[in-house]
Amino acid sequence: MFIRNERSVKEFISSYPIVSTIVIIHILIWFLVDVLPINLFDQLYELGVGRHFEIHNGEYWRFLTPIVLHGGLTHMLFNSFSLVLFGPALEQMLGKSKFLIAYVGAGVLANIATFFINPSILFQHVGASGAIFGIFGIYLFMVAFRKHLMDSQSSQIITVILIIGLVMTFLRPGINIYAHVLGFIAGFLIAPLVLTSARPYNPWQTRRHYDDDGEVRFNPNRWKKKRFRGNGKLSPIWIIIIVLVVLGLITRLL
Numbered sequence: 001m002f003i004r005n006e007r008s009v010k011e012f013i014s015s016y017p018i019v020s021t022i023v024i025i026h027i028l029i030w031f032l033v034d035v036l037p038i039n040l041f042d043q044l045y046e047l048g049v050g051r052h053f054e055i056h057n058g059e060y061w062r063f064l065t066p067i068v069l070h071g072g073l074t075h076m077l078f079n080s081f082s083l084v085l086f087g088p089a090l091e092q093m094l095g096k097s098k099f100l101i102a103y104v105g106a107g108v109l110a111n112i113a114t115f116f117i118n119p120s121i122l123f124q125h126v127g128a129s130g131a132i133f134g135i136f137g138i139y140l141f142m143v144a145f146r147k148h149l150m151d152s153q154s155s156q157i158i159t160v161i162l163i164i165g166l167v168m169t170f171l172r173p174g175i176n177i178y179a180h181v182l183g184f185i186a187g188f189l190i191a192p193l194v195l196t197s198a199r200p201y202n203p204w205q206t207r208r209h210y211d212d213d214g215e216v217r218f219n220p221n222r223w224k225k226k227r228f229r230g231n232g233k234l235s236p237i238w239i240i241i242i243v244l245v246v247l248g249l250i251t252r253l254l
Helices: 009-015 017-035 039-048 052-056 073-094 096-117 129-145 152-171 177-194 222-228 236-253
Strands: none
Touching: 009 017, 009 073, 017 039, 017 073, 017 096, 073 096, 073 129, 073 152, 096 129, 096 177, 129 152, 129 177, 152 177
């Protein structure tokens, strides 16, 4: 469910257009602001930062705009990687419209709640963490109340990742704790509204169908691959854990 098996970037984009569009926006904004030496883009970036001082003055769009802004390359890559890893399955299960509503809704609600819990005029933030933790909140709601939507291995993965994410939230410096915790709560509360007609994830649903020319094909490595899976290799759970830990360490070092 969380292991990507698309054959190409083009297939991924066509299968998960909302996730792909959000990631492209992340990359494009980072490129325009951090790579191109154009003052206009810097000014536009500053207009989107979640500054509580400006929100107190009526600039309420700042509840929304921080979701697509990031504080540097590593921050952008980490959030984009998390979205690519955990977003596709949910986009397929909910559909494009509900996924977008859930993702943006969790991020905005997290930012609004942050504003009321910590109204300090000095507080400011950027990043998609609230929206991404909203995805985790929806998944945990499935684990608790919609067990038929997730297989047991995926339930274990999301539980472990959520625990690691929350632990890292309180241990790593420079993290917007409010966005992580409140984004998760927002996603959990949104979940029953967007899961009304959700179906279990099907890895073949978005896979393109190719014309069958009637020729019988046999893969001589078919059985070998099946045996290979049981040779004590790392499970998907540990692969994801290791990748996230490594990314977390890189983020801290940089």
